[in-house]
Structure formats: C-alpha cells, structure tokens
Amino acid sequence: MPLVKIRDLHFYRGNRAIFDGVNIDIERGKVTAIMGPSGTGKTTLLKLIGGQLRPHQGTIEVDGQDVHKLSHSQLYELRKRMGMLFQSGALLTDLNVYDNVAFPLREHTDLPESLIRDLVLMKLQSVGLRNARNMSPNELSGGMARRVALARAVALEPMMIMYDEPFTGQDPISMGTLVNLIHRMNDAMGLTSIVVSHDVAETAEIADNIYLLSDGKIIEQGTTLQLKHSSSQWVQQFMQGLPDGPVPFHYGGRDYADDLLNPEENA
Amino acid sequence: MINLIRSLGRWGLGTFERQGRAHLFLFNMLLGIPGLFLRFSLVVQQLFSVGVLSILIILISGLFVGMVLGLQGYNTLVDFGAEESLGVLVSLSLVRELGPVVSALLFAGRAGSALTAEIGLMKSTEQLSGMEMMAVDPIRRIIAPRFLAGIIAMPLLAAIFSAVGILGGFLVGHGLLGVDDGAFWSQMQAKTDLYDDILNGVIKSVVFGFVVTWIALFEGHDATPTSEGVGRATTRTVVHSAFAILGLDFVLTALMFGDE
Amino acid sequence: MMQNKSTEIFVGMFVAAGLAALFMLAMKVSNLGDFTxxxxxxxxxxxxxxxxxxxxxxxxxxxxxxxxxxxxxxxxxxxxxxxxxxxxxxxxxxxxxxxxxxxxxxxxxxxxxxxxxxxxxxxxxxxxxxxxxxxxxxxxxxxxxxxxxxxxxxx
Structure with a gap:
C-alpha cells in the first residue's frame, strides 16, 4: 500500500484550476519526484499533503488517514511524522543553528538537555554542519540554510520528508551536496521522500519514480529511463529543455503580422 | 455606474471578510492563552521586546507632556487666581486621558508596528508555515505570547507615563513657576479618586493594549507575504490603531465619566 | 541562556517600575491615603x-x-x-x-x-x-x- 494516496484531486485558485483530477501514489521507502514547469502548483501540492490547504474535491490519504478529515490535534499528531523542507529553509531567524535543530525536540519531547544536545549534534553531523551550530541563520548561505533545515526536518525521525524545490538557485557544489544528502537520508533512515522540482538532471539522478505535471493534470509517470524514452513530444521538450515544442516560445494570442498591421486594437 | 456600485460591493464584502478573519484570529489567540501559563517564559521574552524596549519613549514623552501641562495649565489657572489647582489639572488630565491615550498611541507606533513587521516577515519567509509543518501551532507558540505580553505591558506603560508626567508637571509648577508644593499635592489628592479616575484610567489602557496588540498581530498575520505587503500592513497597524484608540477613548469616556 | 537571564532581569525591572508607578498613583496622587x-x-x-x-x-x-x-x-x-x-x-x-x-x-x-x-x-x-x-x-x-x-x- 502506498504511503501517500491522492485520488481525484481538484484545487482551484480563483477560476483557474491548479489541479484538475490528479491521482498520485507515493511508494514507501522510495524517492518520488513531482516535476513540471513553474506555476503548475507543485508547492501547493505539498501544502495539500501537509494539510495546510484544503482541496475542493478529492482525497489525500497519508499512512491510511484522510488528511482533511482529521481533527486539529490529530492533524498535528500526523505532522510530527512528516518533515518538510521549504525552499527558503524557513529557519527561525531569532534562534541560532543549534536551537533551530533543537526546536522540534524541545517542543514535542521532554528529553533532558544533555540528550537533546547529543541528538542535535548527531543530526548536524549528518549534514556536515556540526561546527556551524553557533551561527545565526542570516550568516548561512542558501545551501547551508537548506542543510540545517534538513537536519531540523529529520530531528523527530519522521516517516516521510517533502522537499520543495531543493535545488533552485544553488551553485554546483552545494547542488551536488544536496542531491547526495537527499539520497543518503532516504536510504539510511528508511524515509519516504517527495521531491518537487524542475531541475531535471538532479532530480532524475535520485528519483525512483517521476510524475510530470502540467496544466493541472499528470502528463506522464514512470522511472527516469521510461520518461527519457517517452513518445510524448511534451515530455521530450521538458526533459531535454528544448526552447520550442508543444509548449510554444510565444505566449498565446494574436498573430504577430496581424498585430503589427492593426495597431488600433491595443490602444 | 454599474462598475462603481460593483466596486463598492466588492469593497464591502472584502471588509466583512477581513472582519470575520480578524475575529476568528482573536478567538484562536484567546484559545492559546491558557496554555501559556505553563510556559510563561515565552511571555517574559515578549514582555521584553514589547515593554522594556518601549520604556524609554514612554518616559521621555511622559515627562515632556507633564511639563507642558504644567506650563499651559498654570497660564490658564493664574488668571482665575487658582494656580494651586495645578496639581489637580495635571493629575486628572494625565490619569484619565493623556496617560492611557498618548501611551497607547506611542505603543502602537513603537511596539505595534514592530510586531506587525516581525510577524509579517515570519510569514513571508515561511517561518510560520514551517512551524505548522513541524506540528507547532504558530498561533499558540508565536502569536498568543505576544498578545498576552501586549495586554500586560500596556497598563504598566500607561501608569509609568502618568506618574512621570505628574512629576514633570510638579517640576515645572513648583520648581519653575513657584506653585506651593503642599497645595499641589494636597489638592491633587483631594480631587483624584482611586476608583473613578485611576482605576478607570487603568481599564482604558488595558482595553487599548488589547485592541492595539490584536490589530498589530492580525495585520502581520494577514499581510501579503511580500516586502511591500508587510510595509503596507505596518502602516495599516499604526493608522487603524490610532483610529481605534481615539474612537474607543470617546466611548469609554462617555461610559465612565459621562454621568457625572 | 545568559541572554535569557538578562532578559528576565530587565522584564522584572519593567514590571516592578510599572507597579511602582501604579502604587504611586494610588497612594500619592489619589485619595487612597485617607482610606486607612x-x-x-x-x-x-x-x-x-x-x-x-x-x-x-x-x-x-x-x-x-x-x-x-x-x-x-x-x-x-x-x-x-x-x-x-x-x-x-x-x-x-x-x-x-x-x-x-x-x-x-x-x-x-x-x-x-x-x-x-x-x-x-x-x-x-x-x-x-x-x-x-x-x-x-x-x-x-x-x-x-x-x-x-x-x-x-x-x-
């Protein structure tokens, strides 16, 4: 049975359908990637899974529980077993690195301070930032902030972790570090990972299963190899980053020649 | 014409919706307060940023307002040969009106805007969202302690303002203008009532603290998560707080002192 | 932790100052002194x-x-x-x-x-x-x- 089961998901923002009947299964212990062009609501999907947004139609089950039928306290209980890595890291700016990682432990457990210290140092060691523990979040580079956020997300030993655009805006070295970390965390801790991204190369490297999302629908689904050999032109354009194809270079509208010859309609 | 009516309607609906959200927000905050007594250190931290950091502006403004009251009051009273009543004039104006109102306005400008900016920035940098996903309710962990701290700090600040203001009035009245110090204090004591004046002033400042902190936190929490949105929310906090303080002051004054 | 301590001290002083001001208003400014x-x-x-x-x-x-x-x-x-x-x-x-x-x-x-x-x-x-x-x-x-x-x- 999959860990996350999304069935017939509909979600609208204004009159625009962000999701229009989406079905996704996320297998336990695997890295599942959800890819698509910018603005297809990938972050929205993670917020729906985490119960921060309500779908207009359809169900999302996590570990057999329907996320949007839970009470407030049940939902918070479930969230303790989910980790989420925000694009910005979302570190608490008034706490230093150490206290940020210790935050979920202090909030949810009654562990003595000495044990919390051991746990925090262990998590920081696994992301390679044990010696940065006294730095404040605004001293960290973007990549380091994400690694601290990762250490914090796994502090409570969750069953799954959701990554929101983990590779955006990273230099090649920290990109490589993050790819490596996500892969290692998943295997070493027996996690289930959901990676939302549009960085094809990095995501394809670690994903066991990929969903391609566009215009509120799943266009294609499969392993990296299957997608690379997909017959769909759209998939080929996305995977290889071609500038023109089924997704046109020009934003839809009037014909260029027509526009030049009849200027009055713009006035 | 139709467009005008339509935009009026949209504005009305939008206002109602915001009011609804603001009251829901208040309800959630109030639910979070009982749990704070188990973790009072959270409130103490906020009392520092809301109260201690506002104290300098309160002290200085209070002193000067009191001194101005002393000068102006003296000039008016001396025409009636009633300069001995300066103490009464200073104490009643401060305790009943200026103490609660001016310190609330200063509080909105100093602490309220800071609260809005802080919460707005936490929202725009996804810190609130991140906390939710760590199964920590940001309303209870972040918002409610600030709310309680605002309600506690406001009457204390207003009392400090009034006390310093009365001292300022005394300094000017006795030291500069030569009003007899015995008459200053005894007339003040004879005419200032503990319940009618001082307690009502404290009640006013508690109400102002409640409203200003509520507005500030709601504006921050409801801000559009961009730097422009947070800036606008901060301005709105100061403007709406000022309206609320002055409007409520009229209502409270009418209720408390209207039947004399 | 050190920072925490000084925060608490400052807050303590603030609350004490506020209460002292209230006390002064009650005792020195109002007619409470006569109640006794x-x-x-x-x-x-x-x-x-x-x-x-x-x-x-x-x-x-x-x-x-x-x-x-x-x-x-x-x-x-x-x-x-x-x-x-x-x-x-x-x-x-x-x-x-x-x-x-x-x-x-x-x-x-x-x-x-x-x-x-x-x-x-x-x-x-x-x-x-x-x-x-x-x-x-x-x-x-x-x-x-x-x-x-x-x-x-x-x-």
Whole structure:
C-alpha cells in the first residue's frame, strides 16, 4: 500500500484550476519526484499533503488517514511524522543553528538537555554542519540554510520528508551536496521522500519514480529511463529543455503580422 | 455606474471578510492563552521586546507632556487666581486621558508596528508555515505570547507615563513657576479618586493594549507575504490603531465619566 | 541562556517600575491615603441645604481635617439633608455642642463642612447628632437677595 494516496484531486485558485483530477501514489521507502514547469502548483501540492490547504474535491490519504478529515490535534499528531523542507529553509531567524535543530525536540519531547544536545549534534553531523551550530541563520548561505533545515526536518525521525524545490538557485557544489544528502537520508533512515522540482538532471539522478505535471493534470509517470524514452513530444521538450515544442516560445494570442498591421486594437 | 456600485460591493464584502478573519484570529489567540501559563517564559521574552524596549519613549514623552501641562495649565489657572489647582489639572488630565491615550498611541507606533513587521516577515519567509509543518501551532507558540505580553505591558506603560508626567508637571509648577508644593499635592489628592479616575484610567489602557496588540498581530498575520505587503500592513497597524484608540477613548469616556 | 537571564532581569525591572508607578498613583496622587484611618466614630448632622457637598467631602475644624462625609440622605420627615460624618479616631475630644456649617473652598472650589467647637464639658461620641447647623450658601440666592434689596433701596 502506498504511503501517500491522492485520488481525484481538484484545487482551484480563483477560476483557474491548479489541479484538475490528479491521482498520485507515493511508494514507501522510495524517492518520488513531482516535476513540471513553474506555476503548475507543485508547492501547493505539498501544502495539500501537509494539510495546510484544503482541496475542493478529492482525497489525500497519508499512512491510511484522510488528511482533511482529521481533527486539529490529530492533524498535528500526523505532522510530527512528516518533515518538510521549504525552499527558503524557513529557519527561525531569532534562534541560532543549534536551537533551530533543537526546536522540534524541545517542543514535542521532554528529553533532558544533555540528550537533546547529543541528538542535535548527531543530526548536524549528518549534514556536515556540526561546527556551524553557533551561527545565526542570516550568516548561512542558501545551501547551508537548506542543510540545517534538513537536519531540523529529520530531528523527530519522521516517516516521510517533502522537499520543495531543493535545488533552485544553488551553485554546483552545494547542488551536488544536496542531491547526495537527499539520497543518503532516504536510504539510511528508511524515509519516504517527495521531491518537487524542475531541475531535471538532479532530480532524475535520485528519483525512483517521476510524475510530470502540467496544466493541472499528470502528463506522464514512470522511472527516469521510461520518461527519457517517452513518445510524448511534451515530455521530450521538458526533459531535454528544448526552447520550442508543444509548449510554444510565444505566449498565446494574436498573430504577430496581424498585430503589427492593426495597431488600433491595443490602444 | 454599474462598475462603481460593483466596486463598492466588492469593497464591502472584502471588509466583512477581513472582519470575520480578524475575529476568528482573536478567538484562536484567546484559545492559546491558557496554555501559556505553563510556559510563561515565552511571555517574559515578549514582555521584553514589547515593554522594556518601549520604556524609554514612554518616559521621555511622559515627562515632556507633564511639563507642558504644567506650563499651559498654570497660564490658564493664574488668571482665575487658582494656580494651586495645578496639581489637580495635571493629575486628572494625565490619569484619565493623556496617560492611557498618548501611551497607547506611542505603543502602537513603537511596539505595534514592530510586531506587525516581525510577524509579517515570519510569514513571508515561511517561518510560520514551517512551524505548522513541524506540528507547532504558530498561533499558540508565536502569536498568543505576544498578545498576552501586549495586554500586560500596556497598563504598566500607561501608569509609568502618568506618574512621570505628574512629576514633570510638579517640576515645572513648583520648581519653575513657584506653585506651593503642599497645595499641589494636597489638592491633587483631594480631587483624584482611586476608583473613578485611576482605576478607570487603568481599564482604558488595558482595553487599548488589547485592541492595539490584536490589530498589530492580525495585520502581520494577514499581510501579503511580500516586502511591500508587510510595509503596507505596518502602516495599516499604526493608522487603524490610532483610529481605534481615539474612537474607543470617546466611548469609554462617555461610559465612565459621562454621568457625572 | 545568559541572554535569557538578562532578559528576565530587565522584564522584572519593567514590571516592578510599572507597579511602582501604579502604587504611586494610588497612594500619592489619589485619595487612597485617607482610606486607612476610617475606623473612627460616626456623627450625623441635619442641614437645610447642602449645596454641592458630596460623599467623601472634607470635614475640618479650624482648617484641620478631622473627618470625611460618609453618606448623604434625605430625611423622610423634615425633608432636610441628613449627613453622616466619619470622624478620625484621634479627634475624640470635641464638645457636644459643636456646630457645623457648609463652606466653599475659594470662589469656585469644593464645598466642605467646617466645625466650630462649643463649650460643653461632654464630648461627641459615636451616633451623636450635631444640632447646630448652618446650610450652604447658594450663590443664586445671595445674588437674588442683593439685587432685591438694591432695587428696594433705589425706590
């Protein structure tokens, strides 16, 4: 049975359908990637899974529980077993690195301070930032902030972790570090990972299963190899980053020649 | 014409919706307060940023307002040969009106805007969202302690303002203008009532603290998560707080002192 | 943790300062200071007219405050104002035939009761009545009388 089961998901923002009947299964212990062009609501999907947004139609089950039928306290209980890595890291700016990682432990457990210290140092060691523990979040580079956020997300030993655009805006070295970390965390801790991204190369490297999302629908689904050999032109354009194809270079509208010859309609 | 009516309607609906959200927000905050007594250190931290950091502006403004009251009051009273009543004039104006109102306005400008900016920035940098996903309710962990701290700090600040203001009035009245110090204090004591004046002033400042902190936190929490949105929310906090303080002051004054 | 400690100290000082300010307002500015010595004895006096006298107005003798007005009622038979006075306990040697008048402090000031000592050997005690009273001066009546006499004198 999959860990996350999304069935017939509909979600609208204004009159625009962000999701229009989406079905996704996320297998336990695997890295599942959800890819698509910018603005297809990938972050929205993670917020729906985490119960921060309500779908207009359809169900999302996590570990057999329907996320949007839970009470407030049940939902918070479930969230303790989910980790989420925000694009910005979302570190608490008034706490230093150490206290940020210790935050979920202090909030949810009654562990003595000495044990919390051991746990925090262990998590920081696994992301390679044990010696940065006294730095404040605004001293960290973007990549380091994400690694601290990762250490914090796994502090409570969750069953799954959701990554929101983990590779955006990273230099090649920290990109490589993050790819490596996500892969290692998943295997070493027996996690289930959901990676939302549009960085094809990095995501394809670690994903066991990929969903391609566009215009509120799943266009294609499969392993990296299957997608690379997909017959769909759209998939080929996305995977290889071609500038023109089924997704046109020009934003839809009037014909260029027509526009030049009849200027009055713009006035 | 139709467009005008339509935009009026949209504005009305939008206002109602915001009011609804603001009251829901208040309800959630109030639910979070009982749990704070188990973790009072959270409130103490906020009392520092809301109260201690506002104290300098309160002290200085209070002193000067009191001194101005002393000068102006003296000039008016001396025409009636009633300069001995300066103490009464200073104490009643401060305790009943200026103490609660001016310190609330200063509080909105100093602490309220800071609260809005802080919460707005936490929202725009996804810190609130991140906390939710760590199964920590940001309303209870972040918002409610600030709310309680605002309600506690406001009457204390207003009392400090009034006390310093009365001292300022005394300094000017006795030291500069030569009003007899015995008459200053005894007339003040004879005419200032503990319940009618001082307690009502404290009640006013508690109400102002409640409203200003509520507005500030709601504006921050409801801000559009961009730097422009947070800036606008901060301005709105100061403007709406000022309206609320002055409007409520009229209502409270009418209720408390209207039947004399 | 160190930072935490100094935060707590500052907050402690802030709260202490706020409470001290409230205490000063209560004790030094308001009339709370007078509440403490109310365990004296009570006497009553009947006045034809009390003018602007209020509960908690001062009661003095030779300018020294000796008590406060505790309550004011309308006498059901005589239709006079019946004023109960709380006398401070240390002034327990006022003669029985002490008289009471209502005066105004300054031209626009508050009204208060002034006592003038009599010559009796016995002292006023709890529950006694002051018989000799003089009503408040009502400004309109005085002016009216003055104008009336003036008009008569002119004719």
């Amino acid at each position: 010595d109310e365990t004296g004895y009570q006497v009553t006096a009947e006045f034809e007219n009390i003018g602007g006298l209020k509960v908690r107005s001062a009661v003095t003798m030779a300018g020294v405050r000796v008590g406060r007005v505790a309550s004011i009622n309308l006498h059901p038979v005589t239709y006079n104002a019946e004023v109960t006075i709380n006398m401070y306990p240390q002034f327990d040697n006022l003669p029985l035939d002490t008289s009471a008048s209502i005066y105004t402090a300054g031209l626009l000031g508050e009204q208060y009761i002034g006592l003038v000592a009599g010559a009796e050997e016995e002292f006023l005690q709890d529950g006694d009545v002051i018989d000799l009273t003089q009503p408040a001066l009502v400004l309109e009546q005085v002016i009216g009388q003055f104008l009336y006499s003036k008009a008569e004198g002119d004719e």
